[in-house]
Amino acid sequence: MRMRVEEKIKTDNLDAMAVKGKLGLKTGMLIALISANTPDKPESIAKFKLAAKEILNLSL
Amino acid sequence: MKMNSIRTKVVVACLCCLAVGLGGILALIHFSFNRNTQNLATQAVTGAQSLFAISETREIRKMSALTQSLNLNPRIGDALLARDREHLIETTAPFFLNLKDDGITDFTFHTQELDPAVFLRLQDPARYGDHMDRFMDKQVATTLTMVTGNEMGRAGFAVRTIAPMFGSHGEVAGYVEFGEELGQFLNAMKSTTGDDYGLLLDKKYINQQFWADSNQTLNRRDNWGDSPNYVVWDKTAKFDRICDFKGDLSTLPSTGQALDHFHEGNSEFVRGVFPIQDVAGNKVGAIFVVRDITTFYHSMQHTELIFAVSTVVAVLIGTGIFLLMLSRLVFDRLERIIKIATSVVGGDFGTEIQVRSNDEVGQLEQLFEQFRQVFVDVLSHVPELQQK
Numbered sequence: 001m002r003m004r005v006e007e008k009i010k011t012d013n014l015d016a017m018a019v020k021g022k023l024g025l026k027t028g029m030l031i032a033l034i035s036a037n038t039p040d041k042p043e044s045i046a047k048f049k050l051a052a053k054e055i056l057n058l059s060l
Numbered sequence: 061m062k063m064n065s066i067r068t069k070v071v072v073a074c075l076c077c078l079a080v081g082l083g084g085i086l087a088l089i090h091f092s093f094n095r096n097t098q099n100l101a102t103q104a105v106t107g108a109q110s111l112f113a114i115s116e117t118r119e120i121r122k123m124s125a126l127t128q129s130l131n132l133n134p135r136i137g138d139a140l141l142a143r144d145r146e147h148l149i150e151t152t153a154p155f156f157l158n159l160k161d162d163g164i165t166d167f168t169f170h171t172q173e174l175d176p177a178v179f180l181r182l183q184d185p186a187r188y189g190d191h192m193d194r195f196m197d198k199q200v201a202t203t204l205t206m207v208t209g210n211e212m213g214r215a216g217f218a219v220r221t222i223a224p225m226f227g228s229h230g231e232v233a234g235y236v237e238f239g240e241e242l243g244q245f246l247n248a249m250k251s252t253t254g255d256d257y258g259l260l261l262d263k264k265y266i267n268q269q270f271w272a273d274s275n276q277t278l279n280r281r282d283n284w285g286d287s288p289n290y291v292v293w294d295k296t297a298k299f300d301r302i303c304d305f306k307g308d309l310s311t312l313p314s315t316g317q318a319l320d321h322f323h324e325g326n327s328e329f330v331r332g333v334f335p336i337q338d339v340a341g342n343k344v345g346a347i348f349v350v351r352d353i354t355t356f357y358h359s360m361q362h363t364e365l366i367f368a369v370s371t372v373v374a375v376l377i378g379t380g381i382f383l384l385m386l387s388r389l390v391f392d393r394l395e396r397i398i399k400i401a402t403s404v405v406g407g408d409f410g411t412e413i414q415v416r417s418n419d420e421v422g423q424l425e426q427l428f429e430q431f432r433q434v435f436v437d438v439l440s441h442v443p444e445l446q447q448k
Contacts, residue, residue: 018399021406032407033442 001048001060002034008058019055026051067383067391074379078372085371089364094321096360097330097353101318104255104351105332109316111249112336112347116219119163119245120208123221123238126159127206130236134228140169140179141233145188148180156182159238166218166239169225172232174201179234184277187214195340196222200235209339212266214273216241217259217293220339241278243294246347250296254352258295258302261345262309265338266291293345299324302331302350309335310343319348328357393421397428409436 005023009016020031027047052058130136130152139147148169156167166183170176176197178188191197192213199207206223213220218239227233246257268284271291275282284291292303301322316334323329331350338344393416400413413429415422 015403017403017406017408019406021402021404021408024405025402030405030407030439032439 001045001052002031004058004060005031005052005056008056012056014056022055023048023051026055067386070383070386071379074375074382078375078379081375082368082371085367086364089360089367093360093364096356097321098318100351100353100356101321101330101332101349104253104330104349105316105318105334107253108249108255108257108332108347108349109334111252112245112334115245115248116210119219119240120221122162123164123240124206124208124223126164126238127221127223127236131226134226137225137227137233140225140236141172141227141231143171143179145180149182149185152182163240163244164238165216165241165244166213166220166237168213168237168239170197170222170235170237172201172224172234174198176201176235181214184214195338196220197235199339200224204232207339210242210336210344211339212261212270212274213237213239214270214277216243216274216278217261217266217345218242219245243278246294246296256295256297256302256350258297258348258350259293259336259345260290260303260305260309260348261293262343263289263291265342265344290345295348297350303348305333305346305348309346312343312346321353327352327354329353389419390421393425397425401428401432404432404435409439 005019006016008014009019024031027044029044029048049060052060133151136148136151139151152167156164159167166181168178168182169180170192171179175191175193177191181187194211194213196207196209196211200222204224206221208219208221210217210219212218216239218241220237220239222235222237225233225236242259246259249255249257263284271284272282286292290303290305290309295302301324312333312335314335316332319331319333321328321330329350330353331348333346333348335343335346397413400411403411413425413432415425415429
């Protein structure tokens with residue numbers, strides 16, 4: 001999911017920090033701390049999908 | 061512009077203030093305009109009442125002096141005493157020709173009785189012998205002193221004097237009456253002030269036969285049937301509404317009152333009225349005054365427009381300056397704080413929030429900058445980020 005967000009930011013030439021900040025504020029998570037080792041929490045994933053849809057109009 | 065932003069709310073508030081302020085100013089101007097027109101009408105009434113009183117007094121003095129000068133010629137009193145109509149006409153007719161030019165419309169001799177009969181009307185010599193049955197006739201016969209005032213006669217509604225005439229031996233020979241029809245007053249007042257006047261009389265104080273006779277004498281249409289209670293004696297204006305009155309004339313205050321504001325054609329007018337009394341003290345009618353206020357009216361309209369435009373421009377400029385200051389001092393700085401705070405959360409730990417002043421927003425900038433520094437310091441100890 002994070003990779004798709006990074007792609008979207010690059011494709012649309014968006015301000016990466018601003019977009020990640022908005023996503024972070026919306027989900028209550030620091031995007032910078034999300035990595036491949038981050039455990040999947042269904043609640044966090046749902047929040048992230050919702051935020052991505054709202055901010056980037058991106059369906060994950 | 062977002063509907064829930066402070067900027068939008070401020071703009072809406074300013075527009076509301078503009079509308080309320082403009083409405084208030086227009087209402088104030090309207091109130092002031094109405095008060096001024098009311099004052100103009102009151103001034104017109106006061107001026108007309110004074111002018112009427114002055115004219116009435118002057119004419120009464122003139123007629124009083126005429127009476128005295130007649131009494132200086134005992135031949136006139138003797139002719140009246142002897143009931144010698146031919147001699148009386150011969151003596152006084154040339155005199156009356158000159159008096160007509162001075163506005164005297166009624167020059168009448170009455171017999172010396174408690175209910176005096178008309179002995180000679182110089183303005184209508186063929187008609188005599190009738191009893192007028194008026195207040196002033198009875199009053200002069202009772203008191204044997206001059207009686208003055210307004211009263212209806214066969215030659216119109218007039219300001220009159222009636223006084224005893226004396227024979228060469230000092231005996232009362234009869235009475236002499238002078239009258240000046242009040243329509244002439246209205247025309248004289250109009251030529252002095254430029255205002256228009258109308259005289260309305262209450263029918264209950266007017267003898268209908270006298271009214272008909274007067275109109276015949278003055279060669280006018282008999283308008284007795286035009287209105288149920290009142291009748292217009294004379295008016296200087298072309299339009300009829302000058303004497304338009306639905307109330308009760310007897311309830312008018314003695315100082316008069318302003319009535320209304322109306323327009324006729326392209327002109328604007330104010331109207332007022334004051335009562336007039338007859339010799340017995342009854343409020344027999346009223347004089348209406350109409351003043352043309354077109355120039356004043358247009359001037360007020362122009363002022364109203366200038367005020368309205370000035371208010372709109374001033375409020376718009378004020379609103380613009382207010383919004384500009386708010387943007388510079390508050391909104392732009394808040395937006396910058398939000399942008400940097402968001403970027404920090406997004407991973408941009410290096411952009412500092414510039415504290416631009418020590419005002420309220422400056423304190424918030426400082427607080428956020430301190431918070432950002434703490435936040436960045438905390439994150440610097442997170443292992444995942446250290447690896448990156």
